[in-house]
Amino acid sequence: MDKMLEILKGIRPDVDFQNEKSLIDGNVLDSFDIIAIVGEFDDAFGIDIDVADLEPDNFNTIEAMWELIQSLQ
Numbered sequence: 001m002d003k004m005l006e007i008l009k010g011i012r013p014d015v016d017f018q019n020e021k022s023l024i025d026g027n028v029l030d031s032f033d034i035i036a037i038v039g040e041f042d043d044a045f046g047i048d049i050d051v052a053d054l055e056p057d058n059f060n061t062i063e064a065m066w067e068l069i070q071s072l073q
Contacts, residue, residue, distance in 0.1 A: 024056040047072040
């Protein structure tokens with residue numbers, strides 16, 4: 001999870017990912033952020049996040065993102 005947090009902070013250093021629980025619902029992340037995150041996650045973790053995985057629930061918290069990464073590895 002440390003690697004994931006490092007990626008997220010590299011994309012949006014202004015966001016407190018560890019404490020924010022509404023990254024999508026609260027409009028903290030926008031579509032450009034998600035595109036960047038998906039690309040970085042794909043490269044860093046050797047996964048392939050496809051369109052079906054781009055559900056808001058998968059990106060609303062770091063825990064949800066981590067679960068997505070784990071399920072695709």
